[in-house]
Each structure stands twice: as C-alpha cells, then as structure tokens.
Amino acid sequence: MRALTWHGNGDVRVDTVPDPEIINPRDAVIRVTSTAICGSDLHLYDGVIPGMKQGDILGHQFMGVVEDVGAKSTLKVGQRVVVPFTISCGRCFFCEQQQFSACDNGNPVENQDASEKLYGHAMGGAFGYSHLTGGYPGGQAEYVRVPYSDVGPIVVPDGLDDEQVLFLSDILPTGWMAAENADITPGDTVAVWGCGPVGLFCVQSAVLMGAAQVIAIDHHPHRLELAARFGAKTINFDETHVGEALMEMTGGIGPDAVIDAVGMEAHGWAPDNVLDVVKQKIGMGADRGHALRQALLAVRKGGRVSIPGVYGGMLDKWPLGAMMEKGLELRSGQTHVQRYTQDLLRRIEEGEIDTTFLISHRLSLEEAPTGYKNFRDKQNEWTKVVLRPN
C-alpha cells in the first residue's frame, strides 16, 4: 500500500510499504477513506518530539471502511468507522475511569520505558505518534491496523459525510475537553491562544458551554476570522499587546479561564520565545512556552488554566509564582477521546456543532508532503488539510 512516512526534519514522503494484517484477536484493519494532518503532526515534522524512526507511518486522524477483523473484534466488515487517535484497552483502571489516553495497555511494553524515564510514568498508546506512544503505524495510509477495535472506533450512522465526522478522531473532542477543563460557567470570559483547528473547536465548545465572552488570540487574520464566525472577539498578537488587551476587555479582571491551544511551537519574537527556539533547535528537549506563560499571567486570580497544546519535554521560566500566588487551577492532557465521541456525534447529527468550516484543502495521499509543508508554512490560508487515500 501507499503511506506517508517520516524520514527526518521537514522530510515526509509517500512510500510503498506492506499492507497491515490482523495480529491480535481484537484488531481490525481499516481501509482509509479520509485522514487529516494535525498540528501535532507538525511537531513531528519539525522534529521537536523525540522517539521518531525513519519510515514511521504518520497520521492519527483517520476514518474508513472495515476491511478485516480479528476473532474478538466487534466490528463488521464493510462498516464505516472513525477511529480515536488514542489506543485504549477499555479494561484497565484508567479506561474504567474514562481516562482513555492514560490507558495502561495501549503502549507496547518495550516502548513504555522511555516515557517512564521521561515523565515518571509510561504514556498511553497513539497512532502514528513516535515510539514514545507505541510506534504504531498511523492512518495517513491506504490501510491501518486498529488494535482494541472493540473499544475505540465509532460506527458512523448513514447520512453523515466523512468530513462531518472525521474530527471525532481527535481535534473535536480535544477542543471540547479543553473547554470542559476550563470549567466554564455562564457569564465567564474565556481566552483561547491559537486559532488552529484545536483552538477553533475550543472556541466553538466554549460558546456552547455558555461562556459570555470568548476571546481568540492568533496572528493569522483568516484564522481569527474563522474564530469570529462563532462569536469570538479577536486579538492579533502581531498588532496588539495581548496581556493589556485582555485586561481591558475584561474590565480589569482578566479572563476567568485561559486555554493554550498553541503548544510547544509558539510563534513570536518575544525574548522568552527566541531563547526557547534556540534551545529547541540545539536539542535540549526544550518546549517553547511563550503562549502558556502569557496565559498564566493574563488569567484572573483564582482562574482556570486548560492546556490542550502539546508539550513534550522541559520548560524554563515557568511562572510558578503566578500559579501559586493567584491560586490557579491547571488541567491538561492528551484527550480522552472515547469519553466524548458519542455525545459529540449526537451534536454533529443535530447540527449543533459545525465540523467542516475549517477544512481549506482536500488532497490525495500522494500530495500529502505538499499538505505538510503548506499547513506549516502558509497557516493563514491552509487551516486544515484532509487527505483522501482511496
């Protein structure tokens, strides 16, 4: 089959590789019909997440048609399914708590060692996302093997297009969980850093959860415009002092909750960010925390900090004092996708959530390398890329 593979920084290629087979009884093999490039894939593309190997197949937002099933899969050949990016067993303590991304059994044993060292505990498993999370071949391919297929995949009801449901695999639940982690009560002001796909779903979710005011921050005018469609007020950080603007737009209180949907590759020429860029380039396992630092300073006293943006290593100049002295609450995490899929599917069916507005480009699998390049370098126009392998 054809698949998008990683070969180094900024080097992804479409290669011919062997088709996957059923290995374990709970597996299924899916013929991929749609798959998207995620902001998280850009962290791999830019080489800032450790644990990648040449030839790794990327992709963790995908859906398709069940092609083959193991003896213990509950799926049926021919069913259309969306697959959560988190590989979760459904049986361990964490899965029972619905903390699916923390599943003890999603990450193969040998691949747990690295994160056990790095983070103190082994990470869960995910598709196409470095050997830290299992080294599983991803879904930017014609076929993909799906472990624990009796737990994760969502069978798509007739009448819904791929594009309407594809993002149930990742960014829609991620935006939703980030808003949930911000503990929004009616009347709140919520500020969202980053108007990429994740940030845009944060905005939409925060509005649905009753925020009185959502303020979206980015520097790409078109991305800000997309946020404004859902009623967000906008701040362009190239033109405006973000901290000051947030104070003035909240009557001197500061946002009740802040959401960092930027992650470890913050843009901007603020001194702390320039320093972080250098550290990241020389491979010190460093994260770039400019947006997060700004959010911690901006949030009101006793406010909530929600971090869906991905960080992988160490961060310097963490304003710990602001956290302690202002009494902040902080929540983060890889999304517990399976916890949200049924509820969000219903909201899509009922027309409550728009899931297609952000898609700017539809490409074939062969054109995936162009998709990566432009999704990174032309962010203003390339807001979301969907690939169609079959």
Add this chain to the structure above:
Amino acid sequence: MSTEQISDDAPLRTRRDDKSGDLAFVGRSVTINRPRAELFAYWRDFQNLPMFMENVEKMEFTGSDRAVWTIKAPVGTKVEIETEITEVVEDSSISWRSTEGSQIKTEGRVSFTDAPGDRGTIVSADIGYTPPAGDLGRAVAKLFMAEPNIQARHELKRFKMLMETGEITTPINHR
C-alpha cells in the same frame, strides 16, 4: 529473602542497599484489574509463563516442582537455569530458587495481594541475583542478568496486558 531489621516500610528492591546475603534484589509491582485467585491460578500453571516471558524459550519439568528454563540471552546465546519451588501460599505467593549446580544463582518470589479501592490485585516480583563479579559466571551473568530489573518490569507488564485485555499489544503490522 531478607528479614533484616530495616527502618522503613519500603521493599528491599527499592533500598539503596538492596542486598540480602550475596544476592542483590530487583523487582516491580503492577496493579492488575482482575481478581487475585484468577491471576494466581494462571501463574501457578507454569506452562503459561512463556506466554508473557518472551525470553523464555523453553521450560521443561524435571520434577513436580523443578524445571529447567532455557532463556534467550543477547547475541544469540542461551542460558539454562534449573529452579525449584520453595514455597507456595495458595492465592498469595510463589517462591523459587535455583538448584545447587545451576548455571546461575537466583531466587525470587511473586506475590499477589488485593489492591485497595477495588482496583484488582497488586502483583509484585522480587528477584535476587548475583551481581556480576570477576568469576567464571561473569559473562553469563552479564548477558542474562545485566538488567533483570528491566526484564521483570517487562514481564509483569505483559502479564498485566494479557490478564486485563486478553492479548499483548504490539506495533508490529506483520507476522
């Protein structure tokens, strides 16, 4: 295993001085979301052990509670250990040690206790081994026992996967 007086409650395997006699102890605990009796029974049926002990190539009984283990070591070598069961406490623990004249001296215990808060069973392994020293056994010990800690960790995690999910997950796409 050690019954020496120590000043805290931490297991021997986590102590700075992890020696008991001439053996050093390593090991690991996992919490498995299954009933104690079920896990004990699976482990007690030693024929099951190669299911999650991937470097055990072969196990042959040489008596009712004696077995010879053929263990894959790095660079294509193999080692054999003969063990005997020294104690079995039903639904609770299994202890073993290597027999006199076995290539490698080792002893160990796997214990099963109820986890608090209805989380299933805590399975702990304590494995004593001779730290590599400048004698004949050194090369072998190094190959096989270089990281018994890693081995114990991997085996217990595989055991947990198998018991909780019925399979052992893998990123491999082809047999």
